[in-house]
Amino acid sequence: MRCDVAIIGAGMSGLAAGLRLAQFGRSVVILERHGMWGGLNSFYKKDGYRFDVGLHAVTNALSPGYRGPRIPLQRIYRQLRLDPDLFALDPQGFSMTVFDDATLRFSNGLELLTQEIAERFPGEVDGFRLLGERCAAYPDSMVERPFVSTRAILADFIRDPLLVDMILCPLLYYGSAHENDVDFDQFKILFNSIYREGFCRPKEGVRRILDVLVSRFRESGGRLLRSTAVEAIEVRDRRVAALRLEAGGVVSADVVLSSAGLLETMALRTDADRVPPGPEVPGELSFVETIWVLDRPAKELGWEPSVAFFNRGSGFSWRRPEVFVDDTSGVICCPGNYRHDVAPEPVVLRATHLANHRAWFSFDPPAYDEAKREALKISESAVEAITGPFTSHALYRDMFTPKTVTKFTGHRNGAVYGTPDKRRTGRTDLDNLFLCGTDQGFVGIVGAMLSGIAIANAYVLSAKGGEGA
Numbered sequence: 001m002r003c004d005v006a007i008i009g010a011g012m013s014g015l016a017a018g019l020r021l022a023q024f025g026r027s028v029v030i031l032e033r034h035g036m037w038g039g040l041n042s043f044y045k046k047d048g049y050r051f052d053v054g055l056h057a058v059t060n061a062l063s064p065g066y067r068g069p070r071i072p073l074q075r076i077y078r079q080l081r082l083d084p085d086l087f088a089l090d091p092q093g094f095s096m097t098v099f100d101d102a103t104l105r106f107s108n109g110l111e112l113l114t115q116e117i118a119e120r121f122p123g124e125v126d127g128f129r130l131l132g133e134r135c136a137a138y139p140d141s142m143v144e145r146p147f148v149s150t151r152a153i154l155a156d157f158i159r160d161p162l163l164v165d166m167i168l169c170p171l172l173y174y175g176s177a178h179e180n181d182v183d184f185d186q187f188k189i190l191f192n193s194i195y196r197e198g199f200c201r202p203k204e205g206v207r208r209i210l211d212v213l214v215s216r217f218r219e220s221g222g223r224l225l226r227s228t229a230v231e232a233i234e235v236r237d238r239r240v241a242a243l244r245l246e247a248g249g250v251v252s253a254d255v256v257l258s259s260a261g262l263l264e265t266m267a268l269r270t271d272a273d274r275v276p277p278g279p280e281v282p283g284e285l286s287f288v289e290t291i292w293v294l295d296r297p298a299k300e301l302g303w304e305p306s307v308a309f310f311n312r313g314s315g316f317s318w319r320r321p322e323v324f325v326d327d328t329s330g331v332i333c334c335p336g337n338y339r340h341d342v343a344p345e346p347v348v349l350r351a352t353h354l355a356n357h358r359a360w361f362s363f364d365p366p367a368y369d370e371a372k373r374e375a376l377k378i379s380e381s382a383v384e385a386i387t388g389p390f391t392s393h394a395l396y397r398d399m400f401t402p403k404t405v406t407k408f409t410g411h412r413n414g415a416v417y418g419t420p421d422k423r424r425t426g427r428t429d430l431d432n433l434f435l436c437g438t439d440q441g442f443v444g445i446v447g448a449m450l451s452g453i454a455i456a457n458a459y460v461l462s463a464k465g466g467e468g469a
Helices: 012-023 072-079 111-120 122-134 150-154 161-175 184-197 206-219 262-267 357-362 365-387 402-409 444-464
Strands: 002-008 028-031 042-046 049-053 089-091 095-099 102-106 200-202 223-225 230-236 239-245 250-258 286-294 307-311 329-333 347-355 394-400 433-435
Touching (some): 002 012, 012 028, 012 206, 012 444, 028 250, 042 206, 049 206, 072 184, 072 444, 102 111, 111 122, 122 161, 122 184, 150 161, 150 184, 161 184, 161 307, 161 329, 161 444, 184 444, 200 206, 206 444, 250 444, 262 433, 286 357, 286 402, 307 365, 347 365, 357 365
Parallel strands (some): 002 250, 250 433
Antiparallel strands (some): 042 049, 095 102, 230 239, 286 347, 286 394, 307 329, 329 347
């Protein structure tokens, strides 16, 4: 099979890149290993219930009538020629960060969070306002720069270590592959995405966004091949000569984009044993997530936040834990607490905790099953300490672990955010192989789509007379 562009992986970045290119008349084939598209942000059905995977929130909410500099969701709508109503995004009510000694609420826009900081940390509010000004402009995310510690920068604005941790906790949970820190450019992106613009959610869950991308891609002439895994990337003369498929056959293309991850992509190369190792290492941060189906809306049980980030004990630790599941911090998501005009079904509560991937991969099958049962108990106890009792109203439970992440994404160590060392330009040492998605450095649903668009613009359309970014 021959095409202009072949894309490895039908996640958000691969689909957005494919749609962008197909709209400009390129012949595009997307190769997806699994039977369902979506990658890190997909959906599945089990025992009659339909669940989202990965979707706590869509960031960068675009308020009705917004007037100002173009922000990420506007860029996506424009670049992919989509009507904003197609994603059917509803805003959050409010979210919050809960530590032992303080709680901070936030919503879309900085006003509520600034007010909360003024009340709980009155001596820090001026510094927070200055921090907001420092973060106002999005950095150029495709420029390679050395890592700059956010914790070091925050010391110039915020003196109270509790407030530093409370500001960082949601942002690190949402997108940092670095242990106990995040690059300051990435911090600015996350600060704007989560605090300044805020959370929203599709009425029908992540499937709504995926269905729009897939249907538009196909309507534009693109081909999506499911259950089609790439066995090897054949390399000749510093170029990808072809993609060899596990089921047989090859795909050849002028340009190859890979959303599989940097290390995972490099491992597919036929010359992998001759490529000098780079500085990149597998990420260490992975998670367990529990999903409860409830018999009534969470608000009827007294729980109102759309998303809550919590931490118990002194100091917030963002690193691979020593134990197999770390119940000292986590994220609690309640899709029914967004401002939907019709409540989503089923009624779901989700909790995410840091996990030790080494432990999970070391368990034999009986030990693995027992660890899941124990992790469920640990998670329920930790979450009920924040939300109040709810498990007596649970109709169904499901859980995924670092092994699940690796099975469905291919990411080593179950590292949701990939390697800490990003290739922000998307370039590899091969002239026609480029990265998009997590290891290019854009995170989250919005970031992934922007990554696919940016790489498509930079290395295909701008080179061949298409519209630039």
